Amino acid sequence: METDELALSMAGCASERDRPVQSDATHDVLRRALAGDRAAFDLIVVEHHRRVLRTTLHLLGRMEDAEDAAQEVFLRLLRYKNRIDSRRDLAPWLYRLAVNVCHDFRRERQRRTSVTAEQACLSTINPKQEAALLRDEQKRIVAMALETLTERERAAIVLRDIEGLSTREVARILGSREVTVRSEISRGRVRVKKFVDLFTRGRV
Amino acid sequence: MNCRRLEELIALYVGGDLPNPKQRTVNCHLQSCPRCARFADELKATRSALKGIGHVASPEGSLERVRAAVAAAQTTKPARSFRQWPLAAASGALALALAAALGLHGRLMRDAARHATATDRQQAANTDRRISPSPLSMGLGMNGAIAGKLAARSSAPTRFGPQRRTFALQALEIDHPSRPRTSTRGGNRFALARLTEKTVPRTGGQVRGSRDVPKSKEIRVKFITNDPKVVIYWLID
Numbered sequence: 001m002e003t004d005e006l007a008l009s010m011a012g013c014a015s016e017r018d019r020p021v022q023s024d025a026t027h028d029v030l031r032r033a034l035a036g037d038r039a040a041f042d043l044i045v046v047e048h049h050r051r052v053l054r055t056t057l058h059l060l061g062r063m064e065d066a067e068d069a070a071q072e073v074f075l076r077l078l079r080y081k082n083r084i085d086s087r088r089d090l091a092p093w094l095y096r097l098a099v100n101v102c103h104d105f106r107r108e109r110q111r112r113t114s115v116t117a118e119q120a121c122l123s124t125i126n127p128k129q130e131a132a133l134l135r136d137e138q139k140r141i142v143a144m145a146l147e148t149l150t151e152r153e154r155a156a157i158v159l160r161d162i163e164g165l166s167t168r169e170v171a172r173i174l175g176s177r178e179v180t181v182r183s184e185i186s187r188g189r190v191r192v193k194k195f196v197d198l199f200t201r202g203r204v
Numbered sequence: 205m206n207c208r209r210l211e212e213l214i215a216l217y218v219g220g221d222l223p224n225p226k227q228r229t230v231n232c233h234l235q236s237c238p239r240c241a242r243f244a245d246e247l248k249a250t251r252s253a254l255k256g257i258g259h260v261a262s263p264e265g266s267l268e269r270v271r272a273a274v275a276a277a278q279t280t281k282p283a284r285s286f287r288q289w290p291l292a293a294a295s296g297a298l299a300l301a302l303a304a305a306l307g308l309h310g311r312l313m314r315d316a317a318r319h320a321t322a323t324d325r326q327q328a329a330n331t332d333r334r335i336s337p338s339p340l341s342m343g344l345g346m347n348g349a350i351a352g353k354l355a356a357r358s359s360a361p362t363r364f365g366p367q368r369r370t371f372a373l374q375a376l377e378i379d380h381p382s383r384p385r386t387s388t389r390g391g392n393r394f395a396l397a398r399l400t401e402k403t404v405p406r407t408g409g410q411v412r413g414s415r416d417v418p419k420s421k422e423i424r425v426k427f428i429t430n431d432p433k434v435v436i437y438w439l440i441d
Contacts, residue, residue: 161255167221182221190215
């Protein structure tokens with residue numbers, strides 16, 4: 001996905017869980033941030049950092065990469081602020097930037113190491129992590145299951161099931177048709193479920 | 205009903221992602237098929253587990269690092285400002301280009317469009333789009349520099365349909381027969397152009413730089429925008 005494919009009209013996209021209240025104050029902060037007010041931009045970073053980090057973490061699977069990606073998201077927001085409509089919700093922009101940045105990170109990572117998703121997944125199951133698996137096994141297994149999805153499926157699942165966006169919103173963020181996104185969500189859910197089943201059975 | 209074929213629908217059903225008629229169809233099937241009902245229950249559990257991993261604690265100092273990086277980026281000045289260029293030649297060429305552009309507006313547009321079609325196809329560009337500016341307006345800002353931004357309407361089919369786009373100008377290169385190629389950078393400070401884009405189909409191959417253009421009496425001005433895929437040329441007789 002190319003950066004220049006950023007949607008220019010993304011009205012009405014917001015997470016069910018994190019849908020920010022679009023008060024006048026929020027709009028004012030965004031407007032000032034986009035106009036070059038550094039303090040206002042800082043407020044934007046503080047307000048959205050957690051959401052962006054959460055998304056990049058689930059898209060990339062590693063916290064160290066996720067932190068770098070989250071930082072890059074805000075730097076790109078700064079770079080492309082002229083393209084953003086301050087009257088509209090910022091969240092869809094951030095999700096889209098996060099997806100784009102993570103796509104670039106994954107591509108770079110693949111260039112450096114040719115580890116496949118399956119290998120990456122298997123490599124995470126080692127004795128050192130056994131304790132962590134036992135502590136919070138369900139979360140770990142699901143996080144590993146996400147690694148087995150294709151990039152598109154993973155983005156769709158993260159935005160729909162973890163971030164709680166509607167299918168329509170996910171389609172707009174990913175620049176796809178709704179029917180395509182539904183198909184990716186469906187395949188993604190079944191694959192996650194089957195991975196969890198297999199992994200759980202293997203361990204029992 | 206074929207349970208195997210329903211698997212995909214059930215995966216959507218558990219998230220409420222199906223249109224109502226299909227939702228009802230799947231619901232009816234689940235009432236009568238214990239195997240699929242179990243499959244649906246397991247998918248619901250998977251979906252709950254996915255929701256459950258959504259709560260992430262930020263590592264210590266993570267937010268502060270991002271804030272510092274953003275603050276640093278905001279205070280960083282453009283790599284080379286127009287004023288920092290010790291090139292009187294660049295200023296002269298720029299002023300000449302502007303004067304020519306303003307004075308030969310109509311002709312400039314026609315020439316640019318013709319040139320973009322003939323030369324660009326011939327030269328096999330690897331940029332996605334080349335833009336022939338038409339119509340154009342530009343103005344001189346303070347200190348003789350041009351200031352402003354550049355907007356273009358894309359006629360290329362995109363997944364969002366035709367759309368208006370705005371680019372910031374990152375750099376400018378001027379190719380003039382009597383001078384070596386000069387270039388300058390300075391963000392929005394030096395260039396104001398408002399134009400409509402004519403998209404030339406991608407032709408593949410390498411971008412041929414200004415130096416590759418046979419020298420003639422024309423002045424070639426190359427705008428490098430903040431979008432690496434968009435390069436804009438002005439050709440001035």
